[in-house]
Amino acid sequence: MARSSSQRDDWFALYRQMLLIRRFEEKSAEMYALAKIGGFLHLYIGQEAVAVGCIDAVEEQDYIIAAYREHGHCLARGSDPKAVMAELFGKVTGLCKGKGGSMHLFDVPRNFMGGYAIVGGHLPLATGLAFAVKYQRRPQVVLCFFGEGAVPSGQAHEAFNLAALWSLPVIFICENNRYAMGTPLEREMALYKGVTERAQAHGIEASRVNGMDVLAVRAHIREIVETVRQTPKPFFIEAMTYRFMGHSMADPAHGHYRTREEVEEARKHDPLLLLKQQILDQALGTEADFKAIEREIGQIVNDAIAFADASPFPAASELYDDVYAEPTSS
Amino acid sequence: MIGTYREALNQAMREEMRRDSRVFLIGEEVGYYQGAFKVSKGFVEEFGPQRVVDTPITEAGFTGLAIGAAMAGLRPIVELMTFNFGILAMDQIVNNAAKIRYMSGGQLAIPIVIRGPGSAAHQLAAQHSQSLEAWFCHVPGLKVIAPATPRDAKGLLISAIRDPNPVIFIEAQLLYPTKGDIPEGEWTIPIGQAEVKRVGRDVTILAYSKMLLLALEAADVLAQDGIEAEVVDPRTLRPLDTKTIIASVSKTGRVVIVEEGWPFAGLGAQLAESIYTHAFDALDGPIVRVTGADVPMPYSRPLEDLAIPDRDRIITAVKQVLS
Numbered sequence: 001m002a003r004s005s006s007q008r009d010d011w012f013a014l015y016r017q018m019l020l021i022r023r024f025e026e027k028s029a030e031m032y033a034l035a036k037i038g039g040f041l042h043l044y045i046g047q048e049a050v051a052v053g054c055i056d057a058v059e060e061q062d063y064i065i066a067a068y069r070e071h072g073h074c075l076a077r078g079s080d081p082k083a084v085m086a087e088l089f090g091k092v093t094g095l096c097k098g099k100g101g102s103m104h105l106f107d108v109p110r111n112f113m114g115g116y117a118i119v120g121g122h123l124p125l126a127t128g129l130a131f132a133v134k135y136q137r138r139p140q141v142v143l144c145f146f147g148e149g150a151v152p153s154g155q156a157h158e159a160f161n162l163a164a165l166w167s168l169p170v171i172f173i174c175e176n177n178r179y180a181m182g183t184p185l186e187r188e189m190a191l192y193k194g195v196t197e198r199a200q201a202h203g204i205e206a207s208r209v210n211g212m213d214v215l216a217v218r219a220h221i222r223e224i225v226e227t228v229r230q231t232p233k234p235f236f237i238e239a240m241t242y243r244f245m246g247h248s249m250a251d252p253a254h255g256h257y258r259t260r261e262e263v264e265e266a267r268k269h270d271p272l273l274l275l276k277q278q279i280l281d282q283a284l285g286t287e288a289d290f291k292a293i294e295r296e297i298g299q300i301v302n303d304a305i306a307f308a309d310a311s312p313f314p315a316a317s318e319l320y321d322d323v324y325a326e327p328t329s330s
Numbered sequence: 331m332i333g334t335y336r337e338a339l340n341q342a343m344r345e346e347m348r349r350d351s352r353v354f355l356i357g358e359e360v361g362y363y364q365g366a367f368k369v370s371k372g373f374v375e376e377f378g379p380q381r382v383v384d385t386p387i388t389e390a391g392f393t394g395l396a397i398g399a400a401m402a403g404l405r406p407i408v409e410l411m412t413f414n415f416g417i418l419a420m421d422q423i424v425n426n427a428a429k430i431r432y433m434s435g436g437q438l439a440i441p442i443v444i445r446g447p448g449s450a451a452h453q454l455a456a457q458h459s460q461s462l463e464a465w466f467c468h469v470p471g472l473k474v475i476a477p478a479t480p481r482d483a484k485g486l487l488i489s490a491i492r493d494p495n496p497v498i499f500i501e502a503q504l505l506y507p508t509k510g511d512i513p514e515g516e517w518t519i520p521i522g523q524a525e526v527k528r529v530g531r532d533v534t535i536l537a538y539s540k541m542l543l544l545a546l547e548a549a550d551v552l553a554q555d556g557i558e559a560e561v562v563d564p565r566t567l568r569p570l571d572t573k574t575i576i577a578s579v580s581k582t583g584r585v586v587i588v589e590e591g592w593p594f595a596g597l598g599a600q601l602a603e604s605i606y607t608h609a610f611d612a613l614d615g616p617i618v619r620v621t622g623a624d625v626p627m628p629y630s631r632p633l634e635d636l637a638i639p640d641r642d643r644i645i646t647a648v649k650q651v652l653s
Binding site: 015065094096097098099100104105106107108113114116121122123124125126127128130131132133135136154155158159161162165248306321322324325326327328 | 354380385386388390391393394395396397398399400401402403404421424425426430431432433434435436437438439441470471473492493494495569
C-alpha cells in the first residue's frame with residue numbers, strides 16, 4: 001500500500017507539472033491577444049511530457065539548456081510561475097528583469113542556462129557546459145533540448161562531433177514535433193526517417209522514445225542519465241511529439257501546412273489525457289482528484305497573471321545595466 | 331627583457347594558466363603543433379592536453395563550446411587561427427557571448443578571450459587578408475583590443491584574461507616577430523586606456539595594431555621636415571579612451587587616422603565621429619583618414635601594396651591636414 005501511495009504522489013506530481021505548463025500557456029495565449037505579451041510567443045502545448053519527463057529524471061545540480069519554445073522546460077525546472085509570467089510581460093520582476101522575454105528565459109540558480117532563438121546555436125553551448133563539468137570532474141550531466149528543425153544545422157553537427165570526440169556528458173534531446181516552423185520533416189531533412197542515425201554517424205548512442213508518454217520518457221532518461229553520470233559521454237534521444245498549436249501566435253494551429261484532421265488526430269494522444277488514463281487505470285486517483293488539481297493550478301496561473309500585471313516595467317535607468325560585468329579582483 | 335610580440339603573448343597566457351586553473355586554451359593546432367604561429371609554444375608540454383585543447387576545424391562549434399564553458403565557470407582563451415575564420419563563429423560571438431549577460435538580466439557573465447591574428451600579411455589574398463575589428467566593435471557586450479607592441483600585448487592580454495566579459499583580442503601575423511621590451515612578472519595594462527606613443531605639437535596621428543609602427547616611422551620622417559607629430563595608440567578599440575584622444579587633439583588641432591581596414595563604415599569613421607562630437611571646436615580643419623583600399627585584397631604584390639596603407643601615404647595625409 002505504501003508503494004502505491006508513493007506512486008500515486010509521483011504520478012500526480014508529473015500530472016500537476018504538465019497541467020501547470022498547459023494552463024500557463026493557454027493563459028499566455030490569452031494575454032498575448034490582450035497585448036500584455038508582445039513579440040514572438042511559441043507555445044509548447046502538446047509537448048509537455050518531454051520537458052516534464054526529462055527534467056524529472058535529473059538532479060538539481062544538472063544543467064538544462066533549451067531553445068525558444070522553453071516556457072515548459074523552465075516551469076518543469078521549478079522556476080516560479082510568477083517570475084516567468086512577469087518576464088513574458090516584460091516586467092522588472094521577471095526572471096531576467098524583462099530583458100530576455102519569452103525566448104530567453106534564464107534561471108541560473110536552478111541551473112536553467114537559458115532559452116536561445118538562433119536555431120542550432122545553443123547546441124555548442126551545451127557541449128561547453130558539459131566540457132566544464134568534465135574539466136572540473138563534477139558529477140553533473142547536461143540536458144539540451146531542441147527541435148528536429150535544428151538537426152540539419154551545421155552548428156548541431158559541430159556540437160555532436162565535439163561531444164562525441166571528447167566524451168562529454170551531454171544528453172541531446174531532439175523534440176521531433178514533425179515541423180520546422182511550417183516545413184514538414186520530409187521537406188527539411190534528407191533521410192528524415194533516421195533522425196537518430198545522424199547522431200549515430202558521429203558515434204553517439206541514440207534512441208527514440210514516445211514523447212507523448214511522460215512515464216516512458218522519464219524511465220528512458222533515468223536510465224541514460226545514470227549511464228552518463230557514471231561514464232561521461234553524449235547521448236541523443238529523439239522524442240516523438242507534436243505541437244497542438246501553431247509555430248508561434250502568428251501561425252494558426254492548422255491551415256497552410258497541416259490539416260485540421262491531422263491536428264485532431266494528434267490531440268487524441270494528448271500527454272495529459274494519457275497520464276490521466278494511466279492513473280485511472282491503476283486506480284490511483286479519481287475524477288475528483290483531477291478537479292482539485294485543476295483548481296489548484298488555475299489559482300497558481302491566475303496568481304502569476306495578477307503578479308505580472310501588477311509589477312512595474314523596468315525603469316529607464318535599467319537600459320544600460322547588464323551589458324558588461326564589472327571586474328572583481330580574482 | 332627584450333622579446334618578441336609572440337613571446338609576450340606566450341608569457342601572458344602561461345602566467346595566467348599557472349595562476350588560475352580555470353584558464354584553458356582551445357583552438358586549431360594550439361597543442362602538439364605549438365600554435366599555427368607558434369604562440370602557444372611549449373604549452374601542451376607544460377599544461378597537458380586537457381588545458382591546451384586541439385580542435386577540429388569547426389570555429390562555430392569550439393567557440394560556442396568555450397562560451398558554454400565560460401557560463402559554467404571556466405575562463406577559456408579561444409585561439410582563432412586567424413580572424414578570417416572567426417566569421418564562422420560570428421553567431422556564437424555576437425548572439426551568445428555578447429548578449430547572454432544582458433538577456434539573462436545580469437545572471438551570467440562570459441569571461442572569455444577570443445584571440446588571433448587579424449589584418450593582412452603578405453600575398454595571402456582576399457580570404458586571409460582583412461581587418462574585421464569594426465565588426466566586433468559594433469557589438470555592445472564585447473570589448474575589443476588591438477595592441478601594437480610586445481609590452482602592450484602582454485599587459486593587455488593578462489587584463490583580458492582576468493576580465494569578466496568577452497574580449498576580442500586582435501593580433502597581427504606581421505607583428506609576431508617584432509621585438510620590444512616585455513615587463514617581467516605581474517604586468518597588466520587596464521583595458522580602455524590609450525597611450526601617447528610619441529609626443530608632438532603639430533598633428534595627432536591615431537593608429538593601432540600594425541599601423542602604429544608605420545605611423546611612428548612616418549613621424550620620424552616628418553620630424554626631419556620640422557613637423558612634430560603626436561602619435562596616439564588607442565590600444566583598446568572598445569571601450570574607446572576618448573579622453574586621451576581628445577587631450578591630444580585639443581593640443582594639435584589636426585588629426586590623421588590610420589587604419590588597415592576598409593574605409594566605408596570602418597573603425598576610423600567611428601574615431602572621427604568621436605572626435606567631431608567631443609572636440610569639434612578644437613579642430614583647425616577636417617580629419618583625414620588613411621585606410622585600406624575599398625576592394626577585396628588582391629594577391630598580386632604590386633596591387634596588394636596599393637591596397638594597404640604605407641608610410642608615404644601617412645606622410646602625404648599629414649601634409650594635407652597641415653596645408
